[in-house]
Amino acid sequence: MKKFAIAVLATVAISSSAFAATSSGTLTVTGTVESSISLTIESAGGTTSGTGTDAATSALGSISRFSAAPTGFTLARGASDWTLSSTVGVKVSKANLTSTDYTLTAQLGAAPASGIVWKLNGSTLSDSAAATLTSTGTYESTGSYSWDIVVANSAAAAAIDNSISFTATSN
Amino acid sequence: MRTVSLVLALALALPVVGGKRRAVAPPAAAEEISIAFVELTAGQVDVGVIAHVPSKKKQGWTVVTRTIGVRIDRGNRVAGGTAILRAWLDEPDARCVVRVDGVALTNVPRIIDAHARIGAVTPHRLEIEVPVTAAEGPLASAIRWEVSTE
Numbered sequence: 001m002k003k004f005a006i007a008v009l010a011t012v013a014i015s016s017s018a019f020a021a022t023s024s025g026t027l028t029v030t031g032t033v034e035s036s037i038s039l040t041i042e043s044a045g046g047t048t049s050g051t052g053t054d055a056a057t058s059a060l061g062s063i064s065r066f067s068a069a070p071t072g073f074t075l076a077r078g079a080s081d082w083t084l085s086s087t088v089g090v091k092v093s094k095a096n097l098t099s100t101d102y103t104l105t106a107q108l109g110a111a112p113a114s115g116i117v118w119k120l121n122g123s124t125l126s127d128s129a130a131a132t133l134t135s136t137g138t139y140e141s142t143g144s145y146s147w148d149i150v151v152a153n154s155a156a157a158a159a160i161d162n163s164i165s166f167t168a169t170s171n
Numbered sequence: 172m173r174t175v176s177l178v179l180a181l182a183l184a185l186p187v188v189g190g191k192r193r194a195v196a197p198p199a200a201a202e203e204i205s206i207a208f209v210e211l212t213a214g215q216v217d218v219g220v221i222a223h224v225p226s227k228k229k230q231g232w233t234v235v236t237r238t239i240g241v242r243i244d245r246g247n248r249v250a251g252g253t254a255i256l257r258a259w260l261d262e263p264d265a266r267c268v269v270r271v272d273g274v275a276l277t278n279v280p281r282i283i284d285a286h287a288r289i290g291a292v293t294p295h296r297l298e299i300e301v302p303v304t305a306a307e308g309p310l311a312s313a314i315r316w317e318v319s320t321e
Contacts, residue, residue: 020202020319020320020321021202021203021204021319021320022204022317022318022319022320023203023204023205023206023317023318023319024206024315024316024317024318025206025207025208025214025315025316026214026261026313026314026315026316027208027211027214027215027216027239027313027314027316028214028215028216028311028312028313028314029215029216029217029218029269029297029299029310029311029312029313029314030215030216030217030218030309030310030311031217031218031219031220031221031235031299031309031310032219032220032221032307032308032309032310033221033233033266033301033305033306033307033308033309033310034220034221034222034307035307036222036223038223038224038225040225093225093303094303095222095223095233095303096223096233096301096303096304096305096306096307097307098306
């Protein structure tokens with residue numbers, strides 16, 4: 001009787017494997033890889049926020065010819081003006097792009113107050129035309145650009161708030 | 172060997188010895204099973220433009236995610252039971268990594284679900300990962316899905 005039971009189990013197992021079934025299908029995935037570059041402000045003088053992003057802010061607080069320079073700045077007094085100097089660190093990254101370098105420009109968001117001059121990398125900035133900071137920027141490397149704010153002794157005491165727009169273009 | 176022969180002979184002889192012959196069921200037809208992708212046109216997923224957005228989640232990669240509904244059915248439409256779901260790349264695109272439910276696919280079949288429910292739609296997470304070093308342009312990859320019962 002025991003042997004009979006073994007024989008039946010063997011038969012069931014063989015039948016079961018005969019019922020196995022298989023089916024298949026194909027799923028096609030398509031898309032388009034698009035090249036891109038991105039820019040981040042990595043550092044700047046003043047009390048900064050938003051570094052590492054594309055929208056950083058630098059607060060200088062109250063500035064004057066005879067007070068201490070803001071954090072991250074130096075102050076140099078001339079005969080008719082005085083200059084706050086610092087640097088701005090800009091990093092440009094690329095993705096899915098064969099370009100080996102880029103051109104970086106900067107432009108003020110608004111006309112500077114009378115008697116105030118903004119400079120980056122030695123170039124005077126304006127709100128009407130972009131100044132070229134470099135035409136051979138290296139990707140993934142933070143470029144450091146000198147940043148000067150020149151204040152005439154004759155400038156009225158007022159806020160000097162402004163914004164600098166950086167634009168990177170792959171070469 | 173002798174023992175086996177004796178057992179088989181005994182099994183065959185029993186219906187006759189019992190005096191009353193049992194009804195013999197006709198041999199079962201091979202079970203049919205099917206796999207279908209739900210709400211997809213012609214089995215195709217177009218993820219559109221894949222443009223890199225810097226992220227600290229997975230630096231150096233662009234990841235696009237979609238959810239795919241897979242339905243497994245028996246030919247007789249009877250729900251219940253499970254099947255093994257495998258997937259592999261039939262036509263890989265060297266510029267991207269394709270994952271299904273976190274499993275990176277190659278040209279070798281990988282088990283996606285060892286107990287896929289029959290008669291139900293099961294969502295699966297499809298991820299397309301493109302490194303920033305990949306060249307731009309159209310991308311296409313064919314994923315072969317296979318379902319089987321045992």
